[in-house]
Amino acid sequence: MKLTLEIWRQAGPTQEGHFETVQVDDASEQMSILELLDHVNEGYIERGEEPFAFASDCREGICGTCGLTVNGRPHGPGQNTPACQQRLFNFTDGQTIKLEPFRSAAYPVIKDMIVDRAALDHVMEQGGYVSMDAGTAPDADTLHVNHETSEYSLDHAACIGCGACVAACPNGAAHLFTGAKLVHLSLMPLGKEERGRRARNMVDDLEANFGHCSLYGECADVCPAGVPLTAVSAVTRERARAAFRGKDD
Amino acid sequence: MTNTELKREHPKFSHPQSIVPGVSAGNILESNEPHGVPMKDMWSHQKDHMQLVSPLNRRKFEVLVVGTGLSAGSAAAALGELGYKVKVFTYHDSPRRAHSIAAQGGVNASRAKKVDNDSAYRHTKDTVKGGDYRCRESDCWRLANESVRVIDHMNAIGAPFAREYGGTLATRSFGGVQVSRTYYTRGQTGQQLQLSTTSALYRQIGLGNVELFAHNDLQDIIVYNDNGKKRAGGIVTRNLITGELKAFTGHAVVLGTGGYGNVYHMSTLAKNSNASAMMRAYDSGAYLASPAFVQFHPTGLPVNSDWQSKTILMSESLRNDGRIWSPKKEGDDRDPNTIPEEERDYFLERRYPAFGNLVPRDVASRAISQQINAGLGVGPLHNSVYLDFRDAIERLGKDKIRERYSNLIEMYEEAIGESAYETPMRIAPTCHFTMGGLWTDFNEMTSIDGLFAAGECSWTYHGANRLGANSLLSASVDGWFTLPFTIPNYLADHLNEEKLAEDSPEAQATLAQSQERIDRLMGVRGENPHGPSYYHRQLGDILYHGCGVSRNVEDLKEAITKIRELREDFWANVRIPGEANDMNQVLEYGLRVADYLDLGELMCVDALDRDESCGAHFREDHLTEDGEAERDDENWCFVSAWEPGANKNEFIRHAEPLYFDSIPLMTRNYK
Ligand SMILES: Cc1cc2nc3c(=O)[nH]c(=O)nc-3n(C[C@H](O)[C@H](O)[C@H](O)COP(=O)(O)OP(=O)(O)OC[C@H]3O[C@@H](n4cnc5c(N)ncnc54)[C@H](O)[C@@H]3O)c2cc1C
Ligand code: SF4
Ligand code: FES
Numbered sequence: 001m002k003l004t005l006e007i008w009r010q011a012g013p014t015q016e017g018h019f020e021t022v023q024v025d026d027a028s029e030q031m032s033i034l035e036l037l038d039h040v041n042e043g044y045i046e047r048g049e050e051p052f053a054f055a056s057d058c059r060e061g062i063c064g065t066c067g068l069t070v071n072g073r074p075h076g077p078g079q080n081t082p083a084c085q086q087r088l089f090n091f092t093d094g095q096t097i098k099l100e101p102f103r104s105a106a107y108p109v110i111k112d113m114i115v116d117r118a119a120l121d122h123v124m125e126q127g128g129y130v131s132m133d134a135g136t137a138p139d140a141d142t143l144h145v146n147h148e149t150s151e152y153s154l155d156h157a158a159c160i161g162c163g164a165c166v167a168a169c170p171n172g173a174a175h176l177f178t179g180a181k182l183v184h185l186s187l188m189p190l191g192k193e194e195r196g197r198r199a200r201n202m203v204d205d206l207e208a209n210f211g212h213c214s215l216y217g218e219c220a221d222v223c224p225a226g227v228p229l230t231a232v233s234a235v236t237r238e239r240a241r242a243a244f245r246g247k248d249d
Numbered sequence: 250m251t252n253t254e255l256k257r258e259h260p261k262f263s264h265p266q267s268i269v270p271g272v273s274a275g276n277i278l279e280s281n282e283p284h285g286v287p288m289k290d291m292w293s294h295q296k297d298h299m300q301l302v303s304p305l306n307r308r309k310f311e312v313l314v315v316g317t318g319l320s321a322g323s324a325a326a327a328l329g330e331l332g333y334k335v336k337v338f339t340y341h342d343s344p345r346r347a348h349s350i351a352a353q354g355g356v357n358a359s360r361a362k363k364v365d366n367d368s369a370y371r372h373t374k375d376t377v378k379g380g381d382y383r384c385r386e387s388d389c390w391r392l393a394n395e396s397v398r399v400i401d402h403m404n405a406i407g408a409p410f411a412r413e414y415g416g417t418l419a420t421r422s423f424g425g426v427q428v429s430r431t432y433y434t435r436g437q438t439g440q441q442l443q444l445s446t447t448s449a450l451y452r453q454i455g456l457g458n459v460e461l462f463a464h465n466d467l468q469d470i471i472v473y474n475d476n477g478k479k480r481a482g483g484i485v486t487r488n489l490i491t492g493e494l495k496a497f498t499g500h501a502v503v504l505g506t507g508g509y510g511n512v513y514h515m516s517t518l519a520k521n522s523n524a525s526a527m528m529r530a531y532d533s534g535a536y537l538a539s540p541a542f543v544q545f546h547p548t549g550l551p552v553n554s555d556w557q558s559k560t561i562l563m564s565e566s567l568r569n570d571g572r573i574w575s576p577k578k579e580g581d582d583r584d585p586n587t588i589p590e591e592e593r594d595y596f597l598e599r600r601y602p603a604f605g606n607l608v609p610r611d612v613a614s615r616a617i618s619q620q621i622n623a624g625l626g627v628g629p630l631h632n633s634v635y636l637d638f639r640d641a642i643e644r645l646g647k648d649k650i651r652e653r654y655s656n657l658i659e660m661y662e663e664a665i666g667e668s669a670y671e672t673p674m675r676i677a678p679t680c681h682f683t684m685g686g687l688w689t690d691f692n693e694m695t696s697i698d699g700l701f702a703a704g705e706c707s708w709t710y711h712g713a714n715r716l717g718a719n720s721l722l723s724a725s726v727d728g729w730f731t732l733p734f735t736i737p738n739y740l741a742d743h744l745n746e747e748k749l750a751e752d753s754p755e756a757q758a759t760l761a762q763s764q765e766r767i768d769r770l771m772g773v774r775g776e777n778p779h780g781p782s783y784y785h786r787q788l789g790d791i792l793y794h795g796c797g798v799s800r801n802v803e804d805l806k807e808a809i810t811k812i813r814e815l816r817e818d819f820w821a822n823v824r825i826p827g828e829a830n831d832m833n834q835v836l837e838y839g840l841r842v843a844d845y846l847d848l849g850e851l852m853c854v855d856a857l858d859r860d861e862s863c864g865a866h867f868r869e870d871h872l873t874e875d876g877e878a879e880r881d882d883e884n885w886c887f888v889s890a891w892e893p894g895a896n897k898n899e900f901i902r903h904a905e906p907l908y909f910d911s912i913p914l915m916t917r918n919y920k
Contacts, residue, residue, distance in 0.1 A: 128448055144416030
């Protein structure tokens with residue numbers, strides 16, 4: 001395949017960025033977008049030039065490290081697919097592909113296509129956990145969870161933390177990410193005990209650092225983990241519940 | 250340390266002569282197990298006799314933890330919970346990303362709730378036998394005994410394990426064992442264990458007990474002389490965003506830096522998984538045990554092109570219905586569907602009539618590799634064999650096959666561009682797990698005082714072959730239920746000692762050493778410049794061929810020579826564009842490859858030195874009459890733990906003799 005790539009270059013957080021045009025005429029349909037970038041970079045490195053920086057790790061859709069904006073869409077054209085699994089057969093021969101970092105006020109650019117997503121970790125640090133020390137847990141078989149609840153919880157726990165939902169959202173909201181965690185833990189047998197406290201603390205941080213949610217639904221469309229859109233409503237619901245109850249659980 | 254009165258004597262042990270030039274025999278290592286106590290009780294005895302640190306004194310100790318995977322993340326969280334001051338380091342941008350996240354199948358625990366007659370004994374036995382008796386039995390007992398708490402704890406902190414309709418935990422049978430002891434969360438068990446552990450770590454970070462240093466890559470370990478003993482006092486890291494090197498010091502250092510499978514270039518590990526922390530420890534004098542013990546997975550996605558970034562695991566369940574074959578004729582590039590039945594070799598069915606395509610992982614990997622090495626490989630690079638659903642589709646119908654394997658077949662089609670319903674799939678063995686790693690004693694301390702190692706970067710539990718679903722467990726047992734006991738026990742001896750100062754000469758000397766290494770790499774200006782991947786790729790090819798699924802003396806010798814040449818070439822010609830004091834991914838990679846070259850050499854030395862077959866270490870010159878691996882318990886029933894020799898190309902082999910009390914030595918048979 002022949003492709004024209006426009007790839008984002010940005011030396012650092014405070015420097016101006018620009019697109020650099022690269023022609024590729026030996027791309028293969030089976031390549032992922034990241035393998036295409038590897039291939040381009042290989043050429044730069046062999047010529048002694050600095051390649052394009054981008055983030056990735058597992059290359060199998062589970063670690064959430066990858067993420068770039070492909071033709072204006074986080075991760076690329078394929079629905080619910082992370083960048084590392086977006087293959088070139090989704091594009092046509094001769095097409096121009098524009099590759100740039102995730103765009104969001106919450107994600108400062110570090111270099112080229114790498115952004116800082118630490119704000120997501122910060123939300124988690126406020127309450128995305130169960131307060132139980134090692135060794136103190138009761139027997140997991142005595143804490144019954146019905147099959148359906150456990151599976152539903154897992155649908156939300158599946159979030160890979162890539163941050164595409166925020167980049168896809170016109171408001172830069174992290175409601176899908178936060179809601180997923182709130183739903184997951186509220187259904188776990190011991191996570192229930194601090195359900196209210198968790199919602200208050202996480203949502204306070206969410207609101208301080210990300211945009212608000214107007215239910216556009218763009219997030220669920222790009223989410224590689226297929227977290228259901230209903231998760232965003234959990235943010236408001238859990239927060240309201242906590243406010244009315246006025247208790248930690 | 251505890252239990253000094255309970256040391257073991259080794260009247261029968263003597264170091265076998267090495268056939269490798271440059272290898273000399275070293276010491277007999279002390280495991281620090283409480284000798285005299287039955288293996289199965291050693292861990293509880295050890296714990297009972299450990300020293301404690303009172304809650305008020307814990308804040309006086311600073312522990313540096315490298316890694317945020319299941320092993321290191323849990324150690325950091327648990328030590329934070331206990332009240333120690335913890336600093337945790339990872340090169341990832343977030344602690345959640347460690348490669349533990351990619352494990353799929355499940356996690357073993359011998360909770361023995363069912364009436365299928367599982368027990369800690371059986372779990373220990375499966376682990377020891379699976380490891381072909383090249384592990385410490387007492388470690389395996391700890392693994393089995395602590396497994397109960399791992400599941401309870403992981404469930405409590407958020408892992409939504411699969412549940413039966415009655416609400417209790419579901420289990421499945423995994424990795425060829427006859428009982429059902431594998432707990433799972435769909436096909437994403439690693440992810441859920443990793444995320445729960447990360448949550449616990451987030452909690453400690455939020456509470457201020459643990460300080461996180463993301464984007465920080467370990468460059469060196471600060472080791473100093475403490476009254477004639479080597480002692481770890483800190484680490485040097487490189488900030489991957491700014492390129493800044495910095496020394497951090499503490500009272501103890503923990504490495505939980507994962508497996509080294511990427512030395513093979515192509516493996517199922519994440520792109521950034523590496524061996525650097527382990528190799529830095531080795532260079533500083535921490536012994537490296539059994540580096541040649543590597544597990545290959547038989548059903549990896551084949552490498553199809555030179556741009557493919559890594560191999561991916563496809564579930565072994567494919568072997569339930571797929572028949573594995575290769576053409577009988579060398580270089581047979583015909584469309585596989587046109588190759589007639591009599592020209593196909595269903596080699597697993599032929600060689601292992603009882604188990605056929607379902608022989609254990611290592612047996613399958615080996616047989617497949619032998620076909621490929623004999624020139625019978627298929628595909629554009631002649632590096633794979635067929636896994637054919639034709640007969641299963643004929644027998645069961647396409648719908649049934651689709652129902653069973655559709656997600657795998659889709660994944661294959663996306664990656665390779667072929668439909669397995671029409672053309673046989675191609676598979677190849679791929680490096681998947683590394684049993685070798687830093688040698689540690691029963692307390693998981695390396696041969697450097699105060700330097701601990703946990704998870705896949707250490708050698709513990711898995712011997713010469715890992716039992717499926719035992720490594721998520723081992724990483725969890727290490728971090729949650731071993732180090733939180735053994736590290737305080739170590740620290741108790743150092744109460745009221747100041748940690749090494751960050752501006753001390755020792756710390757600054759190590760910092761300078763890291764800087765020098767980077768300068769040296771950046772400064773190479775050769776005639777024939779190439780980027781790091783040029784060398785890494787070649788190293789991978791050398792290792793797959795020479796130190797892969799099946800090994801022989803000649804190929805190993807050749808591999809050692811080739812690696813040494815490649816290393817010369819690398820240090821004379823490698824070219825790193827960009828600057829060192831900036832984010833520079835090529836520099837990061839170059840540093841990795843430099844370590845892989847040394848590690849690759851050591852792996853081949855270990856494989857050549859260990860003059861027997863055991864587990865995944867299959868030496869063609871040590872076979873039983875019917876072509877199976879033949880252990881030599883007389884001479885090699887010990888762990889080799891390596892130290893660099895005084896000169897280049899010299900190595901010292903230390904040994905820890907192995908003893909078994911409740912699981913007597915015996916051989917396995919899958920014919
Ligand atoms: C595809 C796949 C599937 C698997 N499936 C299973 C399974 O079903 N069941 C099972 O039991 N096991 C499975 N395993 C094995 C198991 O997942 C691993 O052995 C285990 O998770 C390793 O955990 P760890 O904590 O040792 O290392 P990791 O999780 O790899 O963590 C390593 C950590 O160290 C950090 N690190 C490394 N080097 C440095 C450095 N130089 N500087 C700073 N930080 C560093 C990394 O950032 C990371 O945080 C699988 C493995 C793979 C690859
Ligand atoms: S909710 Fe989906 S899109 Fe958002 S971080 Fe999680 S996996 Fe990524
Ligand atoms: S690289 Fe891990 S999800 Fe894409």
